[in-house]
Amino acid sequence: MNVQDKILLKELQERNQEVFEALFREYYSGLLRFAEGIVFDEKVSEDIVQNIFLFLWERVEYLVITASLKQYLYQAVKNRCFNHLRNIKIRDKHNVLYLEACLNDRNVDLADTGISRTIEASILNLPPKMAEIFRLKYQHVKSIRAIAEELEVSENTVKTQLYRAKIKLRASLQESLNLHFVF
């Protein structure tokens, strides 16, 4: 855990509401989309993410957080989503749901959610320009506008490329799934 997170955690434990609100505003939308990509249900994803924040606020004195706050939140949401799926007997042996959920959250930093290896191979198969945009977007967490400015292309180009990149990623993901099933 880095120093900044340690300070934040300590402030939370002292019931600093402003810190709590800042944390909420930083991560809420992203976590919501991340959860949606796993449970596919608006209401369920909303409940899960709100409950995580509620849980954090109420139990923060008792939490043992070793990773970053961000990792903790994503892991917690992920676990609750998969608990929900257990009730309807869904498993995610090949991390497909997880990958999709990461792609759905536009703020996610792949390097930090722990699936970078899975996706790294897929990115290598993308055309260079697409791969570059993709990296900027998902690994360096840049806004579409910032990427457009950096690469001197229009925002629409960035969006289109990202969209195509997702389709390609899905295709290569499918390939690897098929391989896995055949052998």
Next chain:
Amino acid sequence: MGRYLEYMDFSIVWKKLNGSLTEKEEEQLRSWRALSADHENYYQKAKQFYANGSKWPLDKSHEEEAWKALQKKAEVVRPEKTKRIQFSLSMLAACVVVFFVAVVVLRPISKPSTNEGNQVVSLQPGKDRAILKTENGVYDLSSEASKGLQEQGAAQLTQGNTLEYHDTGGSNGKETYNTLITPKGGQFKLILSDGTKVWLNASSSIIYPTRFLGATREVEVKGEAYFEVKEDPSRPFLVKTARQTLRVLGTVFNVTSYEDDAEIVTTLVEGSVAVFDPGVPGVQKVLQPSEQSVWDYHEEKPHVRSVDVHQYIAWKEGWFVFQHTPLIDIVNRLARWYDFTFEFKNESTKQIPFTGKVRRYENLQEVVDLWEKTGDVEFKLERRHMIIK
């Protein structure tokens, strides 16, 4: 294992929506979708999602609403300096632990309440009752009507508080599943066909086969249960909960896995059990007697610690035992047994630790009176709702 415990791998759903499936996979998906409305619903929602993308707008317009909703739920109050000091002082005071033992003879539960004068409704403790679901129907095991259970073949109700199965043998190789459910304020004892004994605490359920025919003996538990597993090295006994699975040979342990708790707690009394999550390969902990594993839903693996086992299994002997237990956890346990809902008016009260031992068959007022004497908390009961200050 039977259809109750079968899982669908999401990659098959994904391939269906993004490509094609083999015939075998098509069939697998079809039967899974047909199995329950929840399955079909999930499939349809996944389909919509992959076709149309996220339902949440990219801007943060919904965030404001969510924050307000959360503030309401969390009763987030900006702490002022003075309040903060008070808060920590009261926590300190509470740490000077109050210890009491209420030894009262088990009284008939029909004893009239003496507290009507001060508006207190007396909530009675739970009792032996449960609901049994079989392929043939649903039986209320606390009523006389369930005497007809015999026709089920193997199942037999004894002493009004135990459901017992016998392996009647025969060559019919079909596993039939039953579900035993205790409501809030209920508990029941179950003896499985292999002789394994299970005590089911309030607001819990267990799914099990009427006979064990496979290479393993598998049951699924929600809530809290105390197990005395019949030793049989050739057929390991598996206990599945929301997340973790326990593998045991012959052993005595207690497992707590309520859906509204954030963790699964397994306490080993005798023998040994292996704790793992079939969804997370490579993580497994083996418990020794007097060890307890706590698996927080947010953690990748369980934490193991040594505990005084008594505290965790006392419920089976008719006691509530608390040792430095935060009030929120205590009230949660009481609420399941006395069947009431509750709210805390004050966040700091939730974490006040208490130590003590109380008979499980007292009426609730007598139990909370003891806590009120400490002066740290105040309980107010309105019908079946408790307000804690």
